[in-house]
Amino acid sequence: MAKKISLPLRNLTGKPVRTAVLISLTALLTLTVLAGSIIVSSLRQGLHSLEARLGADIMVVPYEATTKSRLENIVLQGNTGYFYMENALYDKVAAREGVGQISAQLYLASASAGCCSVPVQIIGFDPETDFTITPWIKKSYGKPLADLDIVVGNDLNAFVGDTLTFYGVDCRVAAKLDKTGTSFDTAVFTNQNTIKALIRSSVDRKMNDFQKLDPDKVVSCILINPADGYSVEEVVNDINIHVKKVKAIRTKEMISGISESLSGVSDITVILIAAVWLLGIVILLLAFTMSVNERKREFAVLRVIGSSRGMLASVVLREALTIGVIGGIAGAALALLIVLPFNSLIETQLGLPFLLPAAGTLIALTVAALLIAVLVSALASALSAYRISRLDPAVILRGDQT
Template sequence: MKTLTTGKISFQNLKRKPFRTIALMVVAGILAFVLFSGTILTLSLKNGLKSVEARFGADLIVVPLGYEGAQEAILLTGEPSYFYFDRTVEDKLSQVEGIEMLTTQFYLTSLGADCCDLPVQIIGFDPSSDFVIQPWICQRLSGGVEDGKLIVGSDIHLDNDLSVKFYDKVFPVAAQLDETGTGLDQSVFATQATIKDLFTHAKEKGMNFLSDTNPDTLISSVLIKAKDGYTVEQIMTNIRRKVDGVQIIKTQSMIAKLSQSLDKFTGFLYFFAAIALVMAPVLLSVVFSTSANERKKEFATLRILGATRKKLASILIRESLYIGGTGGTLGILLAAMFVFPFSLLISQSIGLPYIQPAPLLILAILLGTLLISLLIGPLASAYAAVKISRVDTYLAFREGE
């Protein structure tokens, strides 16, 4: 038969009071859940924001009037959209003072493809002028992308032969990009020539919305890089003077807007984490203290049998360690089941880009949360442990009668 250790005595005490034990574990679990999921969410969203800042090489994006929201949705959450204005806008913009570089893009949506459960955004770019997409394509593809081949975002599922099918035509994939946490992960990139090919096949498949569209005469957006010495506000004023019927998106404001949303969201997370961090030890401490009062006779009996004051404290602290450890582990598991499988859904529902931290950092957060959960129990039971160890055995035993 096994020896009767302090651990077993503590475990038996918890086992014989299942309701109290489970209630205390739930408190510890809620704290671990809030801390772990809150930290992962906050870091993922901050990573997403950093990625957006790094990837948006343009200072301004010009789109048809009324399509600012659609453009932001394409870039941030990958919600597919298409809109066009006349290519002459590009010529007009090239005359505007203060512009260092500009390039055009043409948007198509797949309306369902073998690669994806949902329609994906297809972005056509002009390799001769592009300064936004090609710099990060170059990280994967030294010679740039050939016509007829596609570059796909990290969330696009590829066939075994590294191809993807759109409008019943198979396109080879030249490279798949790293995760960005933005809508670009669910997008496909093609050169101007390839987009024309895709466009022809889409039309052949009877996509009526393209009937009046011609990629030779229409574009979806113009991306602009400001010349040194000019502010984006100056360039925006210059554009408004020369070009009508367009909307200008300042990428810095878009990022600032994201940053504000992120601050608001993380503010909520910090608020809940702070409440959990304050409430959990207070609640646990009240319960431990109350139960220590109820258990005076039990502890007095142990003293009578020869337990030291230290032993009594260690029994109580061990109970709180078990509660913190088990509750914390369950809280972390539940949080992991919530944040990892539903990361895309979370990102879409809060409208912010999302990149999970590196596995090692996740492990560190997990261990940190577990450590806090383990520490919170003994911290909360410390007062009760001191109280119980100082109790007068004779009086405590008689009080319990």
């Protein structure tokens, strides 16, 4: 018994090199659009995550820290560092008109020497007033942090129950946070009592830049949200004018550099995707046109034995759709295999907040890339399909006979 013949499949397998080239091209198009989309989406997600994690509209730091790059290095780049200002400045800032939510943080950087398990940024927050870190930590750890308990960022190689030592003080890992794609993924969070104990120990071991530091009398950073009826601008200006030795910074302004870099990377990615697609579509269009032209006589024969115009167009379109589906799946798989396992490397290379979208978004992006691959293949072949459906078989088969 003879098997049923699928003409599109037979045409594709009959020309394996041409088919492989077309599938590879479609795969490349899908790869660029999916990998590019995931990267752009991850950068945007990273920026949103950073904005959410900063959690306050205004940061007030000692004036010398604004040598701004130092602050930015710590908050945005994930470098370690610390700076301090007197508690009295906190009281002055808190007393200013327009200040709504306010909370202080203490910073400390652990050392890479034997006294510390890992060199990380340690951030001490005040659970009673904090409004930025506590809501986030609550997702991973529902209870208040006990003294000498720490919560670690997602990128740190430590797990719940582990003990990390900082300046000779053993701290228990109470929780590990979800990934944020920001510098906070490599930080450690703890309460005021614990960070003060760590600062004291670092001073005692002469490993702190501030040798006469009393952690009970200092803060590193003050986080503020304006009260209702006051704008961020008003509160920032008021603090900068009336409180000496400090600098109030809009957090949005601090991350504006990142926004600009992200916008630049996004633009370049979009331009690259557009260039690859333009080239790919032209090549696909030419390839389908040439492929159909060289088989004009075969299509005329199909008309002779009873194919309708629609059936001829369907053969061309089904060939293109098969190429689109196979190339799309291959390209999408390749994009996921490149971007997902190597997202940390991409983050490091870009030096920007980078957070992979949720699984649902990834699936949606993948499905969209596949649909685009199939659609582009269909469109590239549509002209050929139309032309072949219009061909006059009598003219093609007649050659130069009448």
